[in-house]
Amino acid sequence: MPIVDADTHVVEAPCIWNYLAKSDEIHRPAVVSMDEVPEAYKQRMMAGRQFWLIDGKMYGMGGLPTDMYAPGTRDLTDVPARLAHMDRLGVDTQVIYPSIFLNLVLKNPATELALSKAYNRWLADVCAPTKNRMRWLVTPAPRLMSETLSEIDWGQAHGACGILLRGYEGDSTLDDPDLYPLYKKAQDLNMPICVHIGTNSPSYHSISHGTGFRGNIVATISPTMVAFSALMASEVPEKFPKLRFGFIEAGSEWLPYAINKTRRWAKRFGGKEHSEKMLADLRFYITCETHEDLPQVLRYAGPDNLMLGTDYGHADTSTELGAHKVLLARTDIAPNVAKNITEVNAAKFYGL
Numbered sequence: 001m002p003i004v005d006a007d008t009h010v011v012e013a014p015c016i017w018n019y020l021a022k023s024d025e026i027h028r029p030a031v032v033s034m035d036e037v038p039e040a041y042k043q044r045m046m047a048g049r050q051f052w053l054i055d056g057k058m059y060g061m062g063g064l065p066t067d068m069y070a071p072g073t074r075d076l077t078d079v080p081a082r083l084a085h086m087d088r089l090g091v092d093t094q095v096i097y098p099s100i101f102l103n104l105v106l107k108n109p110a111t112e113l114a115l116s117k118a119y120n121r122w123l124a125d126v127c128a129p130t131k132n133r134m135r136w137l138v139t140p141a142p143r144l145m146s147e148t149l150s151e152i153d154w155g156q157a158h159g160a161c162g163i164l165l166r167g168y169e170g171d172s173t174l175d176d177p178d179l180y181p182l183y184k185k186a187q188d189l190n191m192p193i194c195v196h197i198g199t200n201s202p203s204y205h206s207i208s209h210g211t212g213f214r215g216n217i218v219a220t221i222s223p224t225m226v227a228f229s230a231l232m233a234s235e236v237p238e239k240f241p242k243l244r245f246g247f248i249e250a251g252s253e254w255l256p257y258a259i260n261k262t263r264r265w266a267k268r269f270g271g272k273e274h275s276e277k278m279l280a281d282l283r284f285y286i287t288c289e290t291h292e293d294l295p296q297v298l299r300y301a302g303p304d305n306l307m308l309g310t311d312y313g314h315a316d317t318s319t320e321l322g323a324h325k326v327l328l329a330r331t332d333i334a335p336n337v338a339k340n341i342t343e344v345n346a347a348k349f350y351g352l
Contacts, residue, residue, distance in 0.1 A: 165221020
């Protein structure tokens with residue numbers, strides 16, 4: 001089977017917003033350039049001298065600077081160059097996640113919907129000529145559920161292979177019944193829910209988690225772990241018995257801790273109990289990283305529910321462009337299990 005990169009990114013360029021509907025031009029993000037970075041942004045790892053101004057708030061633009069990508073490959077303005085780089089890396093398929101939407105907190109739901117629709121249409125057009133080598137996810141606007149359900153229908157008809165959610169949607173965890181219509185639509189269309197690290201919770205964003213390279217990386221990934229725990233303990237997997245959930249870019253070594261704590265809670269307080277093949281039963285998938293103690297993780301995950309992503313497009317602690325070759329070379333993982341992680345499981349999760 002082909003090598004599937006389960007987590008890659010586009011670093012958005014201003015050309016995306018040319019896909020805004022004429023009636024949505026009022027929501028167009030502005031690019032703000034400045035000689036002196038504001039004090040509030042100086043200590044942030046992603047700080048630069050250009051920002052998106054969206055709904056009255058500034059967001060870092062362009063990601064961490066790096067020389068590991070050729071021009072046009074990160075922002076997808078040169079798709080042939082990205083495909084050529086995939087060839088050199090030995091990757092057949094990339095699943096592309098956004099960057100700006102991972103932590104975008106908007107007061108105005110109409111702005112979220114307008115930007116999501118523009119992004120979805122742009123990325124559908126970008127991926128269409130690649131013969132399914134580049135696949136994309138629907139970015140939704142859950143506060144406007146009726147419009148979001150229509151957007152998911154549109155995305156599925158135009159090549160989307162999943163639906164993006166964050167660890168918190170608003171100030172709610174992902175077991176919130178308000179999300180049930182989205183889950184039903186996803187199940188009906190055989191599209192997985194892809195929970196990437198990040199959050200659009202106003203309350204969570206108001207908490208200070210440290211600054212710069214001293215920043216609290218656990219604060220970045222913890223909403224994903226909270227989502228996993230909330231869904232694991234909820235009725236959602238039973239209510240939507242064919243729906244798949246993926247937990248993306250949080251690593252996997254937290255899994256034994258989460259499962260052990262859940263089992264202990266269930267034993268003490270009569271909570272929901274799970275079998276030894278919990279992830280398979282719940283249809284939960286998790287991206288791992290090559291530096292992790294995968295033999296230990298596999299004791300809890302089993303051979304069929306771990307995937308591997310390179311974080312292509314970014315340049316942070318999750319980024320490892322040669323991850324698939326590294327994992328396949330490990331001698332502490334059976335070859336058939338390594339093949340599952342690098343090829344089979346992601347194809348099954350995304351329905352490729």
